[in-house]
Amino acid sequence: MASRKSRPSKSSAPRRAAKAPASSRKAGTSRKPAAPSRPSAASRALTFPTLHDSVTSSGLKVVAAERGPLPMVSMRLVLRAGSANDPADKHGLADFTARLLRRGTRRMDASAIDEAVEFVGASLGVGVGEDNLSIAITTPAEHFAQMLGIIGQLVREPVFPESEVADARERALAQFANDLDEPSVIADRAMVRALWGDHPYGHDVGGSARSVRAFTRDDVVAYHRERIGPKVALLVVVGAVDPRRVADAAEEAFAGWTGGPEERRVIPPLARVAQAGRVVVVDKPDQTQSQVRLGGPGYRLGHEDYFPSTAMNVALGGGFTSRLMSEVRVNRGLTYGIGSWFDAMSADGIFAVSTFTKTESTREIIDVSLGEIAKMRTGGIKPEELRDAQAYMGGLYPLRTETNESIASSIADMRLNGLGDDWVLRFRERLGAVTPKQVAAVAKKYCFAEAPAVVVLGKADAVKKQLKHLGPITVVPASEYE
Amino acid sequence: MRKASPKKAPARAADPALQSLFDVHEATLPNGLQVRLLENHLAPVVSLYTFFKVGSRNERPGITGISHLFEHMMFNGAKKYGPKMFDKTLESNGGSSNAYTSHDMTVYYDDFASDALETVLDLESDRMRSLRISDAMLASEREVVKEERRVRTDNDIGGLMDEELGTLVYKAHAYRWPIIGWMADIDAITREDCQAYFRTYYAPNNAVLYIAGDIDPKKTLALVRRYYGDIPRGPVPAAVVNAEPEQRGERRSVIRHPAQSPAVMIGYRGPAARDEDTLALDVAQYVLTKGEGSRLTRSLVYDQKLAVSVGLDWSWRIDPGTVLFFLELKPDSEPQKVEAALYAELEKLARDGITERELQKALNNLRSDHLRELGTNNGRAHALGNYEALLGDWRHVLTLPSAYAAITSDQVKAAAAKYLVPERRSVVTLLPAPTEA
Numbered sequence: 001m002a003s004r005k006s007r008p009s010k011s012s013a014p015r016r017a018a019k020a021p022a023s024s025r026k027a028g029t030s031r032k033p034a035a036p037s038r039p040s041a042a043s044r045a046l047t048f049p050t051l052h053d054s055v056t057s058s059g060l061k062v063v064a065a066e067r068g069p070l071p072m073v074s075m076r077l078v079l080r081a082g083s084a085n086d087p088a089d090k091h092g093l094a095d096f097t098a099r100l101l102r103r104g105t106r107r108m109d110a111s112a113i114d115e116a117v118e119f120v121g122a123s124l125g126v127g128v129g130e131d132n133l134s135i136a137i138t139t140p141a142e143h144f145a146q147m148l149g150i151i152g153q154l155v156r157e158p159v160f161p162e163s164e165v166a167d168a169r170e171r172a173l174a175q176f177a178n179d180l181d182e183p184s185v186i187a188d189r190a191m192v193r194a195l196w197g198d199h200p201y202g203h204d205v206g207g208s209a210r211s212v213r214a215f216t217r218d219d220v221v222a223y224h225r226e227r228i229g230p231k232v233a234l235l236v237v238v239g240a241v242d243p244r245r246v247a248d249a250a251e252e253a254f255a256g257w258t259g260g261p262e263e264r265r266v267i268p269p270l271a272r273v274a275q276a277g278r279v280v281v282v283d284k285p286d287q288t289q290s291q292v293r294l295g296g297p298g299y300r301l302g303h304e305d306y307f308p309s310t311a312m313n314v315a316l317g318g319g320f321t322s323r324l325m326s327e328v329r330v331n332r333g334l335t336y337g338i339g340s341w342f343d344a345m346s347a348d349g350i351f352a353v354s355t356f357t358k359t360e361s362t363r364e365i366i367d368v369s370l371g372e373i374a375k376m377r378t379g380g381i382k383p384e385e386l387r388d389a390q391a392y393m394g395g396l397y398p399l400r401t402e403t404n405e406s407i408a409s410s411i412a413d414m415r416l417n418g419l420g421d422d423w424v425l426r427f428r429e430r431l432g433a434v435t436p437k438q439v440a441a442v443a444k445k446y447c448f449a450e451a452p453a454v455v456v457l458g459k460a461d462a463v464k465k466q467l468k469h470l471g472p473i474t475v476v477p478a479s480e481y482e
Numbered sequence: 483m484r485k486a487s488p489k490k491a492p493a494r495a496a497d498p499a500l501q502s503l504f505d506v507h508e509a510t511l512p513n514g515l516q517v518r519l520l521e522n523h524l525a526p527v528v529s530l531y532t533f534f535k536v537g538s539r540n541e542r543p544g545i546t547g548i549s550h551l552f553e554h555m556m557f558n559g560a561k562k563y564g565p566k567m568f569d570k571t572l573e574s575n576g577g578s579s580n581a582y583t584s585h586d587m588t589v590y591y592d593d594f595a596s597d598a599l600e601t602v603l604d605l606e607s608d609r610m611r612s613l614r615i616s617d618a619m620l621a622s623e624r625e626v627v628k629e630e631r632r633v634r635t636d637n638d639i640g641g642l643m644d645e646e647l648g649t650l651v652y653k654a655h656a657y658r659w660p661i662i663g664w665m666a667d668i669d670a671i672t673r674e675d676c677q678a679y680f681r682t683y684y685a686p687n688n689a690v691l692y693i694a695g696d697i698d699p700k701k702t703l704a705l706v707r708r709y710y711g712d713i714p715r716g717p718v719p720a721a722v723v724n725a726e727p728e729q730r731g732e733r734r735s736v737i738r739h740p741a742q743s744p745a746v747m748i749g750y751r752g753p754a755a756r757d758e759d760t761l762a763l764d765v766a767q768y769v770l771t772k773g774e775g776s777r778l779t780r781s782l783v784y785d786q787k788l789a790v791s792v793g794l795d796w797s798w799r800i801d802p803g804t805v806l807f808f809l810e811l812k813p814d815s816e817p818q819k820v821e822a823a824l825y826a827e828l829e830k831l832a833r834d835g836i837t838e839r840e841l842q843k844a845l846n847n848l849r850s851d852h853l854r855e856l857g858t859n860n861g862r863a864h865a866l867g868n869y870e871a872l873l874g875d876w877r878h879v880l881t882l883p884s885a886y887a888a889i890t891s892d893q894v895k896a897a898a899a900k901y902l903v904p905e906r907r908s909v910v911t912l913l914p915a916p917t918e919a
Contacts, residue, residue: 044526070853071499102774110784114775119839121846123773140850167787174790174812177742181639286740289632319578320557320569330566333625336633356633388574395576395595398525402858 046401048424051411052243056250058257060230063411064246065238067404073144073239074404076136077151078412080232080264081223083207084130084200084347092207095128096168096215097223101135102126103164106157110164113150122147130201131267131346132416133228138405141240145249148237152253155228165217176209176482183284184356187291187457189481190282194453195295195350197274200267209482229260234415238408267347273297277451279473282481283460290362290458291354294369296448298342298349301417307431308438309342309351309446314389315439316340316376316447317353321388323372328355334365340373342446346417351446359459363466366454377447380440394428496880503856504880506866507699509706513715514687517706518866518876520694522859528695529859530592530602532610533867535690536683537586538661539722539800547663548671550583551627552679556590557581558619561612565619568605575601585657586800587871588683593860596696600705607709610684615676624668631662640808642737643747643910650733650908651749651804654725685716690870694863724801733908738915743790743813745912746821750805752901755798755872762897763805765889767796768844769836770827781827782809788820798872805901817911828902835895849883 049065056062083094102124103110117124122139135154139147179185189204196202206212235254237246273296299305317324317340328338338355353373357365381389400406401424414423451471456463460475467473507519538549557579559565572579577594592602635641645660652658662668682688691710693702729751753759770778771794782789793808809820836844855861856879869878878885 046526047524069503070857072850072853072857111775111780114773114780118773118775119843119846121843121848121850123847123850138850138854140846140853167784170787170812171783171790174743177813178790178810181741181743183637184633287637289629289637319573321566321573326566329626330622333622334629336626336630357629358632388570391576392573392578393576395598396527396578396593398527398595399593399858399860401525402527404857 046398054247056254058230058254060233060254062235062250064243067238068240071141071240073141073241074138074408075237076134076408078234079133081133081227082129082131083205084267085227091203091211093223095206097220098126098128098133100160100168101154101158104159104161105153128205144241148249148253156257160217160220162217172212173209180478183291183457186478186481187293190455191293194275194280194455195273199270230257231262232264236408236411238404269348273453275453277471279454279467279471281460281475282457282478283475284478285459287458289356289358290456291356293354293455294452295350295352296452298351300348301344301346305442308434308442311389311434312439312443315381315385319392327372328368334361359462362463373447376443380443381436383436386436390432397428495884497883500880509703515710516690518692519699519702521699523696526596526696528596529863531692531863531867532590533690533871534588535688536588537584539585539656545671545675546659546667549588550662553581553583553588554623556609559614560609562608583661603705603709611713613680615673620673627668643912646735646910647747647749650735682719686713687715692863692867695859732904735910737912741914743811744817745811746809746817747910748807749908750901751906752803752805754802759897762889762893763796765844765894766898767794768847769840770794772847786823788823832899835891841891845886848886
């Protein structure tokens with residue numbers, strides 16, 4: 001399958017363009033401009049299920065939301081145990097531990113767990129981000145209690161068999177090696193390091209070949225003991241199930257769960273972008289195309305700049321009519337994908353641009369992009385451009401209330417980051433209230449007021465000479481990011 | 483083409499959980515445009531899909547990739563809404579749009595706030611009626627597509643191997659070339675080629691419209707008639723000839739490319755989507771690779787530790803398609819050894835079939851995945867279109883669960899024995915080569 005703006009799959013088979021676009025962006029949201037008198041869809045109230053709170057005797061907070069019509073349930077246990085909690089010399093330990101949770105518990109070995117989940121048509125996923133470690137199951141509704149019991153087992157009594165630890169390490173090392181053949185993956189990894197440096201967010205969630213190679217079973221056992229427990233967890237269950245049954249099943253699955261920290265670790269904000277004003281060239285001599293990343297500071301989750309910044313970003317590098325898309329792709333044919341986004345995490349965040357172009361036009365794409373960002377910084381946004389951005393996001397925001405999974409994810413975000421239970425329902429109204437003046441203020445702040453960190457992955461020989469006067473250049477081999 | 487299957491017919495009842503969700507209104511306009519409407523008021527949003535019955539299957543050497551390049555051109559201006567106006571109008575009314583091209587079809591979709599429905603119909607009918615193709619736009623879009631080719635194929639191991647595999651599996655059929663086209667062909671396609679393409683394949687009688695979401699079906703159909711009714715019917719596109727000769731033995735190819743690890747991609751010539759064996763192969767796919775406890779993942783990744791991951795893609799196509807395996811290996815892997823381990827599993831499947839428990843597990847997962855696919859308006863509209871395009875009727879959305887439930891383990895075994903054999907096999911091996919500086 002080939003598509004206007006989607007990522008390829010391994011095969012060219014006709015599969016839906018459901019994956020993130022190459023210029024992967026966080027989708028936006030909003031509401032229509034001050035509408036005429038007829039009731040508009042964008043101002044119509046959203047359907048959001050009622051939240052039912054309970055707490056298990058072990059202290060685990062539970063939120064249940066009943067929702068049909070499909071006979072399915074989506075549940076996720078979110079723990080404040082993401083990669084920012086990795087010990088300084090053990091980057092990737094949170095992710096490594098999370099992968100091993102399903103490889104055996106006191107009562108079931110890995111095959112038995114797989115069989116219990118997969119036989120009924122449920123699917124289990126374990127994921128780690130900078131802040132959180134999540135375990136999620138989507139299941140036919142009639143099996144929800146049994147599936148909740150399995151999540152309980154995974155966090156309460158994993159045994160981490162020695163052989164499973166060794167095998168997981170081998171698989172991870174092979175994956176790190178193979179990642180070197182994925183230009184966008186390595187460019188992203190280099191960007192994380194260039195932005196965050198030594199900050200707890202400054203390493204790849206998976207760590208590196210060097211750190212993972214040294215992991216032992218003791219490391220994993222210690223991480224589980226110290227970081228995973230009911231006081232830093234939230235359980236969200238959304239779907240075709242009565243909230244009272246959720247509370248009962250949660251009690252059964254998590255009663256007596258102990259361990260982990262009393263409260264979540266506080267991560268400091270970022271003092272300064274590590275490679276601000278500097279250029280990192282990641283050398284991959286076989287490339288005919290350069291991957292380009294530009295980045296600077298952003299803001300933390302729940303920050304007051306969120307709505308004006310979100311509106312600004314739609315106009316700059318969000319939708320298909322954004323300034324960056326228009327200038328770089330449509331007018332000049334320099335790329336297939338370009339996007340900008342704010343990545344907000346609990347402690348701090350970044351603002352970044354991601355794109356790619358043939359080797360020969362590497363400098364041009366950087367200059368055109370920086371030019372557009374500078375224009376936004378100095379000129380702000382026109383009122384009609386803001387109205388369009390608000391209408392775009394406002395019209396599409398209800399899409400986020402369509403599935404059990406997306407609602408569960410919104411609930412977890414609201415609760416863990418103190419966004420308030422009315423976050424989804426009032427989102428469009430708040431975005432609609434943003435003014436051009438507020439956008440100008442955030443543009444001035446985030447559109448690279450200080451020179452950004454620049455990462456280019458490509459053929460260093462050909463690229464380096466194009467990059468004069470952008471800042472001091474460091475050339476590193478791709479293998480640096482294994 | 484569809485083979486009758488009398489013994490399964492009674493089982494193909496509509497799934498009760500789905501029946502109530504799929505009250506589909508159908509219509510055909512005098513110009514041949516087919517319309518399917520599905521109401522759902524859960525959220526104030528609508529998805530509109532347009533399926534055009536054209537893909538790389540309808541191309542010829544010299545203009546490979548035109549279906550996909552043309553897909554891009556559909557966003558570059560028509561008579562009423564000029565260059566950039568499609569996206570601008572849609573986005574500023576609370577919508578977004580995308581499209582994809584496959585071997586068999588070209589598919590456009592819009593997600594939007596429900597009060598933008600009329601605007602979207604205006605936009606979509608404008609470009610179906612009177613697309614404008616300028617030399618300047620074509621020149622610029624050509625460069626965009628070349629960047630897309632660079633990112634998906636030329637600088638992507640999976641893309642390189644997939645392209646090579648297509649040329650091995652198919653000798654005569656248009657499935658031979660990549661959907662995105664050969665680089666030189668992308669450069670050679672002319673404005674006249676595009677215009678001829680538009681007249682033939684983008685006429686209303688070659689399209690089906692699917693609208694799902696917060697709509698009133700009656701009023702929506704009236705709007706569709708108003709906006710699309712005057713678009714003239716086009717010529718009937720030429721039928722695609724499947725001249726593919728019989729395969730008489732295994733085919734192999736080696737790619738040398740700078741890489742950390744070797745990799746193996748294997749394709750078996752399978753049946754057409756409408757063949758009854760297709761569903762049995764779906765079950766086989768789930769038994770082999772769906773989930774961590776599936777046969778191949780457990781055997782090749784966890785027990786024998788030969789592969790980092792193993793994938794199986796059995797994608798339905800109008801003409802006989804490919805059962806495709808992809809083995810991601812480790813730097814020190816020996817591809818022959820991994821191949822042998824895979825073949826041993828496939829022989830076991832063809833010899834011994836699957837257990838009743840494996841069958842039930844596959845059916846449970848096929849049903850879950852089917853339900854999940856139908857969780858959104860976009861998913862529903864796409865499913866209707868996809869099943870209609872490949873199987874001939876959107877009603878398969880309702881009956882697939884029971885069609886799968888009628889599959890027996892003997893059928894799965896027979897399908898494996900028929901298709902997953904060396905005589906139908908093509909193998910592409912990628913071997914790491916030193917980097918050329």
